[in-house]
Amino acid sequence: MKKSKRRNTERAYEDSGFIRDIISSREGARVLSCIQCGTCSASCPVFEVMDYPPRKIFAMIREGMKDKVLLSVTPWICASCYRCTVNCPAQIKITEVMYELKRICLKEQVISERTDANRFYSIFLNQIIKYGRSHELGLMIKFMMLHHPVNLLQQVPRGVRMMLSGSLSLFPHRIKNAKTLQKITDHALKLQKV
Amino acid sequence: MKYLYYPGCSQKSSAISYERSFLAICDVLGIELIELDDWNCCGATIAISVNKMVSFLLAARNLGLANKYNLPLVTPCPSCYVSLNRILKVCKESKSQSDQINTLLAEEDLTFSTDTQVYHSLEFLVHIIGLDTIRERIRNPLRGFKIAPYYGCQLVGSYVNPDNNGNPQSLEELIEVLGAEPVKFPFRTQCCGGSLMFTLSKQAEKLSGMILQSICRTDADLIVTPCGLCQMNLEIAQKKNHGKIPRQRPLPVITFGQMMGLAFDLDSGTIGINKKKILAKQNIISLTN
Ligand code: SF4
Numbered sequence: 467m468k469k470s471k472r473r474n475t476e477r478a479y480e481d482s483g484f485i486r487d488i489i490s491s492r493e494g495a496r497v498l499s500c501i502q503c504g505t506c507s508a509s510c511p512v513f514e515v516m517d518y519p520p521r522k523i524f525a526m527i528r529e530g531m532k533d534k535v536l537l538s539v540t541p542w543i544c545a546s547c548y549r550c551t552v553n554c555p556a557q558i559k560i561t562e563v564m565y566e567l568k569r570i571c572l573k574e575q576v577i578s579e580r581t582d583a584n585r586f587y588s589i590f591l592n593q594i595i596k597y598g599r600s601h602e603l604g605l606m607i608k609f610m611m612l613h614h615p616v617n618l619l620q621q622v623p624r625g626v627r628m629m630l631s632g633s634l635s636l637f638p639h640r641i642k643n644a645k646t647l648q649k650i651t652d653h654a655l656k657l658q659k660v
Numbered sequence: 661m662k663y664l665y666y667p668g669c670s671q672k673s674s675a676i677s678y679e680r681s682f683l684a685i686c687d688v689l690g691i692e693l694i695e696l697d698d699w700n701c702c703g704a705t706i707a708i709s710v711n712k713m714v715s716f717l718l719a720a721r722n723l724g725l726a727n728k729y730n731l732p733l734v735t736p737c738p739s740c741y742v743s744l745n746r747i748l749k750v751c752k753e754s755k756s757q758s759d760q761i762n763t764l765l766a767e768e769d770l771t772f773s774t775d776t777q778v779y780h781s782l783e784f785l786v787h788i789i790g791l792d793t794i795r796e797r798i799r800n801p802l803r804g805f806k807i808a809p810y811y812g813c814q815l816v817g818s819y820v821n822p823d824n825n826g827n828p829q830s831l832e833e834l835i836e837v838l839g840a841e842p843v844k845f846p847f848r849t850q851c852c853g854g855s856l857m858f859t860l861s862k863q864a865e866k867l868s869g870m871i872l873q874s875i876c877r878t879d880a881d882l883i884v885t886p887c888g889l890c891q892m893n894l895e896i897a898q899k900k901n902h903g904k905i906p907r908q909r910p911l912p913v914i915t916f917g918q919m920m921g922l923a924f925d926l927d928s929g930t931i932g933i934n935k936k937k938i939l940a941k942q943n944i945i946s947l948t949n
């Protein structure tokens with residue numbers, strides 16, 4: 467009895483290309499060892515604003531519930547604090563799996579409507595690819611103009627103070643070899659889509 | 661003693677006082693730091709969320725630049741520390757990954773070596789330079805000060821550094837050597853929400869607020885951190901939460917470099933904080949602006 471049950475679940479895994487993709491990655495290799503103990507959810511400082519806490523995400527991955535997992539806001543809320551990863555008794559690299567899920571979301575263009583983190587990420591990354599460095603002011607303005615122009619106005623006095631103290635520069639710094647960096651990141655993007 | 665220095669983007673902007681104080685104390689300790697020429701952003705937690713290869717490449721390019729110097733690399737930013745060590749770990753485990761990245765880097769005539777050492781500035785000073793060397797330079801012991809060691813999450817949380825079991829001690833050791841007393845509180849390694857500052861700012865402030873509250877329940881005079889982002893985030897939360905913090909006790913949040921600068925008796929301008937106010941144990945909300 468026990469044996470046949472196990473075989474069934476194994477088949478369920480094999481049926482799902484999603485789970486295969488995840489366990490074939492370096493990050494997700496141990497996903498099937500999850501014992502559903504809930505330590506990750508208990509460690510997570512932001513679980514209360516997630517739709518599914520990390521433990522549930524792992525249960526859903528195991529069941530091959532691709533759409534639900536990709537539409538979840540959880541990976542976008544994850545603060546990348548590694549606390550769950552440190553505590554997981556099954557040594558699952560949970561934070562790395564969260565990165566992986568975000569990459570799959572972006573590749574498949576399935577993103578929860580409850581987040582705009584994806585847009586923030588793309589502004590940030592484009593900036594780095596263009597200049598080689600991140601530029602806090604440019605980032606703040608671009609992202610806030612997109613969604614929260616009013617908040618941006620509220621930040622002005624603070625921004626001016628920071629600029630005067632030298633801790634916020636007006637213009638981005640471009641590294642010397644920015645052109646080559648752009649070229650090799652283009653190659654990298656072609657090599658690996660996510 | 662020569663080492664390579666990788667500042668990371670925030671040390672050139674919002675965390676500029678962190679950089680200044682770190683460079684100043686290294687100078688006092690006779691450590692020569694050579695800033696990595698033409699370094700780029702490590703990609704932080706964002707590049708890896710978008711494209712793995714690009715994120716590896718961004719981190720690896722810096723190690724490629726470092727390879728020419730053949731020196732260990734030191735960075736003050738916990739997040740950069742994680743990114744740079746991640747790529748080292750990935751490439752140590754997978755030669756094909758490493759070859760792939762080196763092929764990309766060849767376009768810029770760079771190759772990187774997985775043998776490069778990457779230290780965070782705190783472990784570097786406490787474990788590589790050593791507490792004895794630090795002790796010799798103290799001119800103004802911080803006797804009578806109670807200091808809350810706040811590590812933040814990146815340094816201790818990442819799988820890069822599994823030896824410390826989530827129970828780091830280097831800040832405590834440093835505080836004691838400088839003559840002050842470390843204060844115990846429960847949220848030493850809890851996330852300040854820094855990475856959510858743009859996308860989920862309310863939640864970020866809430867997390868920082870919890871850390872502040874737990875420190876305010878102790879008799880700490882100061883909060884010290886090895887992270888520029890934590891410093892900024894705690895300060896923002898402190899301003900916004902002002903009324904809600906128990907005992908209405910705003911506390912200066914300084915980096916360990918600034919704390920060492922106080923003990924080495926460096927001047928306020930060099931370490932980027934108002935020394936007089938801190939030494940007089942005045943309650944101040946913000947030091948940087
Ligand atoms: S802590 Fe690890 S084993 Fe436990 S539920 Fe979370 S992922 Fe699964």
Ligand code: SF4
Pocket residue numbers: 506509510511512513520543544545546547548549550551560561564
């Ligand atoms: S890394 Fe993400 S999922 Fe894990 S505890 Fe931190 S915020 Fe939660």
